[in-house]
Amino acid sequence: MSNWKDALPSAAFDYIKGRKLDEVECIIADLPGVARGKAVPAAKFEKQSEFFLPNSIFFQTLTGSWGEAAGPEGWIEPDMVLKPDMSTATAAPWTGDWTLQVIHDAFGRDGVTPIPMAPRNVLKRVVDLYHQKGWTPVVAPEMEFFLVARNLDPAQAITPMMGRSGRPAAARQAYSMSAVDEYGPVIDDIYDFAEAQGFEIDGITQEGGAGQVEINLQHGDPIKLADEVFYFKRLIREAALKHDCFATFMAKPIQDEPGSAMHIHHSILDSEGNNIFTGPQGGETDAFFHFIAGLQSHLPSVIALLAPYVNSYRRYVKDHAAPINLSWARDNRTTGIRIPISDPAARRVENRLAGMDCNPYLGIAASLACGYLGLIEEERPDKQYRGDAYDGDEDIPGEFRVALDLFDEAHKMHDVLGPEFARVYSIVKRMEYSEFLQVISPWEREHLLLNV
Template sequence: MDLNHLQTFRAVACDLNGQMRGKRLPAISASKLDQGGVRLPYSVLNVDIWGSDIEDSPLVFESGDADGMALPTERGPVPMPWLENPSAMVPMSLYHDDGTSYEGDPRHALGAVLARYQARGWTVQAATEMEFYLVDDSDEALTPPINPLSNRRINSHAILSMRQLDAFDGFFTALYDACALMDIPAQSTISEAGLGQYEIDILHADAMRAADNAWLFKTLVKGLARRHGMAATFMAKPFGDDAGNGMHVHFSVLDADGNNVFNDGTDTGTPLLQQAVAGCLNAAHGSTLLFAPHANSYDRLVPGAHAPTGISWAYDNRTALVRIPGGAPVARRIEHRVSGGDINPYLTLAAILGAALAGIEDGATPPAPITGNAYDQDLPQLAPDWQSALTAFETDPFMARILPGEVIRNLCYTKRQEIRRIDALPVEDRWKVYLETV
């Protein structure tokens, strides 16, 4: 995309909470992007969910809040179709002045995991299922949106309803058009279980591009909903008595010849598949904070609420945390089902793919796959609450194998501040913090 015809563009990087941080720049600055002309404080990727500096962060006090060099990612400029005036954003990653990657950048964390696959001659293909709600936030409590055809508020569940999809045809038509402009391969849309809840599948791609797609898609959906007189949210649990939002991740691994290393021509899959599953299960407890990063996340992550909490795997069983979908063996893949819609896509994919690779490196063996309802079985569990998840993440040896120490340290600082500040808010006001930030 040519930036020269625009008045301004945005240079943006992803912080640890998955939010966009950066600068609005005149088009003349585009020529300096590849030369390190955009500089950002390292600490900006480690602000809290409100965008505030971390009070006791060593990034500020030890380094003097130094700047890093922001450089464009391979994604390149993308349009911003939700804005009234034509503009574009350029996704960036943060580097030191000597050209080495800044380890506190979540996109680099995923890149480091993928580099380990590449060292084996492998590439990872990944896809995401993105769930979100359309909501009315014009009052002091969230409510379902107004049906544009009837001008009445949605008041009944409509799983896989074409009528409810068609009622919001203007929004979804604009969304598909915008996805095409942004090169986000949106696939099927369904009306989900919640009032005003929808799911859109994003087609599989190289894992880094899949993470980019998820990150950009969340920003697009929220921005476009506002242009249609609504809000959209990826909060894990916008309504306490309704379904939560998840982001399921599917992935497979290809060798240098393009062959799926999980495929042995049977429904069972290869030993490498079993090892990858074992790695995902072994790291699940310590990864809980990445799958459920906010206070609201734990309203979704409760037994029996269609979000797996027991650490198990199964063939074609949606109650398990890790599912091996059916279908042709050539497409054999792993589906990781626990993440909320409120996650940072780069950190989530880094945790999942890093855990799978750790299982392969260890030659790990998973327990027997479960049958029946996982919620009725005595299984090891994810961390049960936010504080427990933070402690597990900080101390788990699998996390130290998967993520850079700077990401682990900084995310813990960020989450401790978020916990303190959220605890000081009335419960009924907490949705206002998360509605469009996650």
């Protein structure tokens, strides 16, 4: 990797210019989206073209247990070959020394065959299917999260962070600039970290929950945007810790408050760079409706990826800023599928179902996979919903186990995402669900201990 620093993205190059680079973090996202890897001295990174981790990192639950998903070889934990994607090199500006992060891709022992369980590889697989049809998918994710008081005891409820005024962050203050000012120092560091990492923020707003913030990103390549969300989760957490609070991406961290979503906007370009959702005269095309229909038909089968934990289903509550069905409409935030106001060239489809707790690679891959199947099968959507979609029927799985059952039955979807990924994901997530069932909640102790 001689002269590797000369090929760094401009922001990373500028960050270390004139300084002694100390360390490089070689990272990869596991199934939950946690960064796994190794930190190595910069001098060692310069000499290596790859490193190794056992494939078992993709069999691990969020709690640290292991799903029995090793396959026919048995539990031998063979090494994967991890190769750096230098286009992802970025600063780690919160560290005490000069450090870069680099996302790696996972390959088999031959160094060529992609590991099918790796979330970034799953997204690449879906994007490649679009490319084979002459299409280029474009996405724009929106990230919602809460800034909360430090919580060191899981038995205690999560509470809003203390603002500059000395009062806890207030709820029901959507779009309030004063509310954002309450935690302005955290927001300032988020901006500073993002600038150091070369990320462009399209906007930051106060959401409806107490201490709930939304960050919008510029539209672009799905893999690049998933990388950015992966990085953003870490930088936001680090910014919060600097100011004695936590940032949480739980789908529903605070009782009676709205949940946090990762809305995904989609458009598709043809080989000439034209939006296939818009016709020559500016009208809506068949492809536009096929994509919507794909979301309506196939989203139920991937809710287990968009809402990957038991807590995720607490977000889908009527009249609490999250969808309860798969209706679609223009400029209507009560529907699961929304068509925002835009000029014809920017026509896009917004999927409002994904929670911020999902792995960004898997959430974007699943959403694109649904639209892809709709395009390929030339499906037609239901009629546009008129009015408040909370008055409609609920057709989103109400719990994680049901969502996993739907995922297991979705063989067309497995072909798009990868059958081996689907097999491993189901095993690991069922293990997590089993672990959850062993935990007795405060509600159960309060109401069942002496009353049943």
